Amino acid sequence: MNILQNISLKQYNTFGIDASAQYFAPFSSIDEVQQLLGDKKFSSVPKFILGGGSNILLTKNVDGLVLKNELKGIELIKEDKRHIYVKAAAGENWNSFVMHCIQHNYAGLENLSLIPGNVGASPMQNIGAYGAELKDVFESLEALNRNDNRIVEFTANDCAFGYRESVFKRKYKDRFIILNVIFRLDKVPVFNTSYGAIEQELERMNVKELSVKAVSQAVINIRSSKLPDPKQIGNAGSFFKNPTIELRAYQSLQHSYSNMPHYAVGNDHVKIPAAWLIEQCGWKGYRSGDAGVHLKQPLVLVNYGNANGEEIYDLSEKILQSVKQKFGIQLEREVNII
Ligand code: FAD
Ligand code: EPU
Numbered sequence: 001m002n003i004l005q006n007i008s009l010k011q012y013n014t015f016g017i018d019a020s021a022q023y024f025a026p027f028s029s030i031d032e033v034q035q036l037l038g039d040k041k042f043s044s045v046p047k048f049i050l051g052g053g054s055n056i057l058l059t060k061n062v063d064g065l066v067l068k069n070e071l072k073g074i075e076l077i078k079e080d081k082r083h084i085y086v087k088a089a090a091g092e093n094w095n096s097f098v099m100h101c102i103q104h105n106y107a108g109l110e111n112l113s114l115i116p117g118n119v120g121a122s123p124m125q126n127i128g129a130y131g132a133e134l135k136d137v138f139e140s141l142e143a144l145n146r147n148d149n150r151i152v153e154f155t156a157n158d159c160a161f162g163y164r165e166s167v168f169k170r171k172y173k174d175r176f177i178i179l180n181v182i183f184r185l186d187k188v189p190v191f192n193t194s195y196g197a198i199e200q201e202l203e204r205m206n207v208k209e210l211s212v213k214a215v216s217q218a219v220i221n222i223r224s225s226k227l228p229d230p231k232q233i234g235n236a237g238s239f240f241k242n243p244t245i246e247l248r249a250y251q252s253l254q255h256s257y258s259n260m261p262h263y264a265v266g267n268d269h270v271k272i273p274a275a276w277l278i279e280q281c282g283w284k285g286y287r288s289g290d291a292g293v294h295l296k297q298p299l300v301l302v303n304y305g306n307a308n309g310e311e312i313y314d315l316s317e318k319i320l321q322s323v324k325q326k327f328g329i330q331l332e333r334e335v336n337i338i
Contacts, residue, residue: 001025001032009062013053014116016234017309021048021066028070028091030179034149036067047146048338049177051118052093055125055236056336059309069120071179074100084185085139090120090178094127102212107189108137110216111198114223116230116237120178123154124168125334126161130219131195135161139184143176151179164241164334191215197222228294234303235294239316240274240331253327274323274331275299281322291315313337 004024010016023045027033036042046064050056071089074097078085084106088097094117098109111132121127123141126134138161141154160167168176191210193199201218202210228235250262250270257280263271275298278284284298290307293315294300301312301319320331 001027001035003065009050009053009058009066012050012066012068013056013058013236014230014234015053015057015236015303015309015312016230016305017058017303017307017312019058019061019309021062021064023065024068025065026068026070028072030071030144030151033067033069033144033177036065037144037146037149049120051090051121052116054116054230055121055334056338057236057309057312058338059313060338062338067177069118069177071120073180077182079187082187084187085182086185087180087182088119089180090118092119093117094119094122098216101183101185102216105212106185107187107212108132108185109183110189110212111192111195111219113216113219119181123159123161123166123178123181125164126159126166128164129223130198131192133161133163135159137183137185139182141181142179144179146175146177152176163244193218226297228297228300228302233294234305234307235300236335238274238299238334239301240278240299240319241334242271242274243277243329243331244269244271245329246270249328257327272329273299277323277327277329277331278319281319281326283319283322286315288315293319309338 006020007024008018008020010018025036027036042065048062048064048066050066050068069091071091073089074092075087077087095114097119098113101109111130115127115129122134135156138156142151143154145152189212193215198218201222205218207214244265247268247270253260261273261276265271278298283293285295286293289311290304291311292302292304294302301316323329323331
């Protein structure tokens with residue numbers, strides 16, 4: 001096994017932060033990761049599981065062992081009248097996996113096209129976009145318990161999925177390494193084009209008959225026009241979650257901000273786009289050194305080149321405080337702070 005020492009993680013995180021790892025070990029089999037976990041040399045060393053690095057902010061060097069997940073493989077495991085069940089290894093690139101399914105006409109992942117990162121991290125925060133979430137197509141996963149090196153199966157119920165949430169971010173934080181995920185995909189597509197600008201984009205593309213490929217392409221076009229490409233400008237997507245507040249709090253804010261966008265959540269709560277709150281506080285397009293707030297999407301914090309993790313974190317703290325002060329709303333970070 002190849003264990004590197006003191007290497008830069010700049011190319012391993014989409015923010016492009018130049019922090020280093022004390023030890024760095026890629027693993028491409030379950031055996032290898034079990035050996036690494038069982039290795040006495042590393043028994044008291046903190047361990048960090050790295051996927052595509054597209055949802056982390058490194059605020060310091062990683063003092064410990066970074067385990068880089070490179071498990072590969074996509075396998076059709078069973079089918080019934082309505083569904084195809086596909087197992088994907090955690091180290092598969094998410095979008096390549098989505099494209100594989102679309103090529104085979106397996107439906108259900110098209111709205112989740114072009115999300116960066118790997119399959120293994122997708123259940124961590126129940127990735128979501130354009131009216132779909134991972135939980136809608138999730139069947140089960142296998143994960144390695146870091147405490148006893150055993151493989152455990154999790155059903156959807158076990159994962160306690162919520163909006164950008166799962167048991168792996170809460171009760172089982174740092175306890176499991178996700179090894180593979182089984183997806184339940186549709187043989188006959190159930191299209192979901194009501195969210196955002198999908199229908200408009202399909203019209204612009206002159207699509208006459210809906211297909212998983214067309215919906216996927218529409219989502220790709222919209223995402224590419226809105227979100228910065230990490231290859232050009234460092235970022236980790238939405239830095240904060242969209243907050244949910246009580247209906248009464250929303251009604252009282254409405255007196256001062258009648259144009260505040262909102263979406264009902266049940267009967268007594270309302271979701272407010274964090275991008276709007278941040279823009280209202282004057283942050284859109286803000287830049288200090290190389291740390292900034294994206295020009296088109298203020299929910300995305302960016303690294304224009306050489307910002308360090310602390311600078312991005314400090315900027316996020318200032319944004320949190322100003323939104324709290326102006327609207328009384330507490331934003332929560334979506335990105336994992338390391
Ligand atoms: P990493 O950043 O490597 O890891 C994230 C966390 O998961 C870390 O805590 C890590 O320790 C843990 N982890 C990773 N792999 C494993 C594993 N196998 N087992 C256990 N723990 C693990 N997210 C959305 O939900 N919707 C979007 O629309 C979206 N758009 C984005 C757009 C851009 C431009 C970018 C840069 C990011 C976007 N994201 C979005 C965030 C990100 O793509 C997802 O959260 C993605 O699932 C992260 O995958 P990753 O492999 O890069 O995870
Ligand atoms: N808005 C502004 N100003 C802007 C941009 C947006 O006020 O400059 C407001 C508008 O009211 C707009 C609303 O924000 O209608 C929503 O914007 P957008 O459709 O761009 O989506 P978002 O809520 O900012 C969420 C997810 C994204 C996901 C998109 C599409 C979260 C935290 N973010 O963003 O996920 O791709 O919807 O479904 O829920 C991510 O998690 O990293 C991510 C990118």
